[in-house]
Amino acid sequence: MSTQTTVPSAPAVEERSSLLRLYLGRGILALAWALAFAGAHEDVDAVAITLLVAYPLIDAVSSLIDHRALPEGSERRVTAFNGVLSTLAAAAVGIAGAGGVAPVLHVFGAWAVVSGAAQVVVGVRRRGPELGSQWPMLVAGGLSFVVGVFYNIQAAGDDPSLDVLSVYATGGGVFFVVQAGLLGWRNRRSNGRGV
Numbered sequence: 105m106s107t108q109t110t111v112p113s114a115p116a117v118e119e120r121s122s123l124l125r126l127y128l129g130r131g132i133l134a135l136a137w138a139l140a141f142a143g144a145h146e147d148v149d150a151v152a153i154t155l156l157v158a159y160p161l162i163d164a165v166s167s168l169i170d171h172r173a174l175p176e177g178s179e180r181r182v183t184a185f186n187g188v189l190s191t192l193a194a195a196a197v198g199i200a201g202a203g204g205v206a207p208v209l210h211v212f213g214a215w216a217v218v219s220g221a222a223q224v225v226v227g228v229r230r231r232g233p234e235l236g237s238q239w240p241m242l243v244a245g246g247l248s249f250v251v252g253v254f255y256n257i258q259a260a261g262d263d264p265s266l267d268v269l270s271v272y273a274t275g276g277g278v279f280f281v282v283q284a285g286l287l288g289w290r291n292r293r294s295n296g297r298g299v
Contacts, residue, residue, distance in 0.1 A: 122173050124287040130166045131280030137162065138273035145266045148208065152266070153201035156208060157194045159273060160215060164190035179229040186222040189215065205266055206259045212269060213255030220248025240286065244279035248272075 137159055145152045167187030174180040193215035200207035223245030227238040251272055258264050 119173070120287045120291050123170075124284045124291065126166060126169055127280045127287065128284035130162070131277045131284060133162050134159075134273045134277030134280060138270045138277060141266075141273065142270040145269070148201050148204055148266070153198060156201060156212070156269075157198045159269075160190040160193040160197065163187075163219065164194065179226055182222050182225050182229075186219055186226075189218055189222070193219075205264045208266065209255045209259035209264050209268075213252040213259060216248045216252030216255060216272070218252075220245045220250075220252060223248060238283070240279040240283040244276055247275065 137155065141152070141155045141159075144155060164187050167183050167190060171180060171183045171187060174183060193211065196211045197208055197215070200211045224242055227241035227245055230238050230241070251268075255268065258268070
């Protein structure tokens with residue numbers, strides 16, 4: 105009686121490696137952004153607005169890189185949608201910055217809701233034996249959705265604050281790094297089987 109082991113194909117391993125680099129880079133940039141923004145957002149000035157515009161642009165560029173690596177299909181369309189959405193969010197948050205904290209939180213919150221939902225959709229479509237359960241991306245997308253709703257509630261309140269954005273970016277960065285680590289672990293296991 106012989107046991108048969110399913111060995112991932114070379115394209116699957118390459119896809120994991122590509123996503124690993126993308127997720128790791130995205131996570132490190134988010135953590136660096138959170139650190140920079142934590143010390144620069146006391147006033148909604150030029151530095152703060154520049155950082156606020158940069159964050160969704162990081163997401164837009166990541167979506168573009170991801171989009172170029174994907175085959176035609178619904179996952180690719182959702183990734184393209186998220187890239188366009190993040191580009192529009194960058195422009196909108198730049199404009200909102202002139203109005204102060206509350207408009208910035210409203211825009212950032214709306215973007216977090218929609219991009220979080222898109223991240224969940226992509227995470228669900230990537231689940232499987234090749235790319236794993238994608239739980240860090242699913243949790244991050246779900247939290248982004250919930251936190252975005254909270255930001256809009258806070259923006260409508262008496263004392264809105266941008267402090268929450270550094271926490272948001274930190275959480276997202278950690279989840280991206282964890283997902284990269286899981287993909288790296290899968291690659292090492294595949295290499296151990298001779299792929």
